[in-house]
Amino acid sequence: MERWFSRITMFWMLFLGEVQSQDWTKCSTGCTCDGNKMSVTCNGLKNVPNDIQKDAKELNLQYNKLSSLPRTAFHGLNKLTYLDLNYNELQTLPAGVFDELKNLETLWIQQNQLQTLPAGVFDQLVELDELYLNRNQLKSLPPGVFDHLTKLTYLGLRENQLQRLPDGVFDKLTNLKELYLSTNQLRSVPQGVFDSLSSLSTISLDTNHWDCKSCDILYLSQWIRENGDIVKDSSGSYTDPDGVTCQGTMESVNKITKENTFQAGCPTTTQQMATSPASTTTTETMTVREKQTKPRMKIFQEELFSKASIFFCQVIFTQHVSLVVIHILAEIPLLHIVCVVRKP
Structure with missing residues (x-):
C-alpha cells in the first residue's frame, strides 16, 4: 500500500511540474502570450528574453531594437515553427544560433542590416519552408x-x-517555387545556376547591374528566353521579360545572343563548360587559355629559341663579331632563315 501511495505521489508531482512549465499566464517581461495559439510576441526589447515558454510554436520579435543575438538566443525552443525577426538592427548572425530549431518552417529576417551570413547558419533548419532575407545589406553569400x-x-x-x-548556390533547392533576386548589384550569374530549380514558378531579376558586354550574360539571356513565363517583378506580379534590362541601356537581357550582337566571339555553352565553370570575357583571355593547354616545357623551348634567335641576329647584323663567326652561324640553316626574315 505504501509503495502504491509513493508512486501516485510521484506521478502527481511530475504532472504538476509539467503543467507549471506550460503555464501561459506567466509571460516574459515585455511580451504577450497566447496559450491557444502557443505564440509569444515581444516589443520594445534590446535582448531576447531567456524565459520564453519552451513549448511555444510561434515567436514574434519584429519591431524591436535587437542589434545582436547571443548564440543561445533560441536554444531550448525546439518546438518553434515560426520565427519573426523583421525590423530590427541585426548586422550579423552568430554561428549556431538556429541549430536547435529543427521544426522551424518559416523564418523572417527582413529589414535588418545583415552584411554577411556565417557558413552553415541554416544547416539545421531541415524543415524550413520559407526564408525571407529581403531588404538587408548582403553583398555575398557563403558557398x-x-x-x-x-x-x-x-x-x-x-x-x-x-x-x-556562388557556383551551385541553388542546386539543392529542387522544391523552390519562388525566388526573388531583384534590386541587387548582380552583373551576371554562374553558368547553370538555375538549372536545378525544377519546381520554380516565380523569379524576379529586374533592377540589377546586368553586364551585357560580357560573355557571362549569355547563359542568363538564354535562360530568360526559355523561362519567360515565370519571370515576374519583385511583388510577384507577371512582368514582360523585357523588364530585365542591361546596365546603362534599356536593351533587354533576353535579346542578347551570340549571333546578333558583338558577343559573336564568345564561346558556346559547351565550350564554356569544357574550359572552366566561369565564362571567358575577352578574346585575349581565350588566347591565354589556349596557350596554357600546351605543355609547359614546349612553351619554354619556344620562348628560349625565340630570344636566342633575336640575340644572334642582332649580333650578326651589327657586325660585332668577326666575319668568320658570321659565316659559321650562317651555316646553321634554320638560324639563317630566321635572321633573313628578321633583317630590318
Missing part, C-alpha cells in the same frame, strides 16, 4: 549556404547588395 534547405519553397533575397552568386 553552400542553402544546401540543407531541401524543403524550401520561398527564398527572398531582393533589395540587398549582392554582387555575385
Whole structure:
C-alpha cells in the first residue's frame, strides 16, 4: 500500500511540474502570450528574453531594437515553427544560433542590416519552408549556404547588395517555387545556376547591374528566353521579360545572343563548360587559355629559341663579331632563315 501511495505521489508531482512549465499566464517581461495559439510576441526589447515558454510554436520579435543575438538566443525552443525577426538592427548572425530549431518552417529576417551570413547558419533548419532575407545589406553569400534547405519553397533575397552568386548556390533547392533576386548589384550569374530549380514558378531579376558586354550574360539571356513565363517583378506580379534590362541601356537581357550582337566571339555553352565553370570575357583571355593547354616545357623551348634567335641576329647584323663567326652561324640553316626574315 505504501509503495502504491509513493508512486501516485510521484506521478502527481511530475504532472504538476509539467503543467507549471506550460503555464501561459506567466509571460516574459515585455511580451504577450497566447496559450491557444502557443505564440509569444515581444516589443520594445534590446535582448531576447531567456524565459520564453519552451513549448511555444510561434515567436514574434519584429519591431524591436535587437542589434545582436547571443548564440543561445533560441536554444531550448525546439518546438518553434515560426520565427519573426523583421525590423530590427541585426548586422550579423552568430554561428549556431538556429541549430536547435529543427521544426522551424518559416523564418523572417527582413529589414535588418545583415552584411554577411556565417557558413552553415541554416544547416539545421531541415524543415524550413520559407526564408525571407529581403531588404538587408548582403553583398555575398557563403558557398553552400542553402544546401540543407531541401524543403524550401520561398527564398527572398531582393533589395540587398549582392554582387555575385556562388557556383551551385541553388542546386539543392529542387522544391523552390519562388525566388526573388531583384534590386541587387548582380552583373551576371554562374553558368547553370538555375538549372536545378525544377519546381520554380516565380523569379524576379529586374533592377540589377546586368553586364551585357560580357560573355557571362549569355547563359542568363538564354535562360530568360526559355523561362519567360515565370519571370515576374519583385511583388510577384507577371512582368514582360523585357523588364530585365542591361546596365546603362534599356536593351533587354533576353535579346542578347551570340549571333546578333558583338558577343559573336564568345564561346558556346559547351565550350564554356569544357574550359572552366566561369565564362571567358575577352578574346585575349581565350588566347591565354589556349596557350596554357600546351605543355609547359614546349612553351619554354619556344620562348628560349625565340630570344636566342633575336640575340644572334642582332649580333650578326651589327657586325660585332668577326666575319668568320658570321659565316659559321650562317651555316646553321634554320638560324639563317630566321635572321633573313628578321633583317630590318
